[in-house]
Amino acid sequence: MHHKLSLPQKICPVCQRPFNWRKKWCNNWERVIYCSKACRRQGLPLTEKDV
Numbered sequence: 001m002h003h004k005l006s007l008p009q010k011i012c013p014v015c016q017r018p019f020n021w022r023k024k025w026c027n028n029w030e031r032v033i034y035c036s037k038a039c040r041r042q043g044l045p046l047t048e049k050d051v
Helices: 037-042
Strands: 009-011 018-020
Touching: none
Parallel strands: none
Antiparallel strands: 009 018
8 A cells, every 4th residue: 555645746946846745844844845945945036025
């Protein structure tokens, strides 16, 4: 039985790759934006509507 097939997924705004939910993000999945620390460092400027 593969449970990983049903995990929520998001698209990273920097690299445009999909990334799946991880247990370490269980408390703040809504706030997770980037797939990795490297993408977070590169980042994208937030617009006023994103804040």
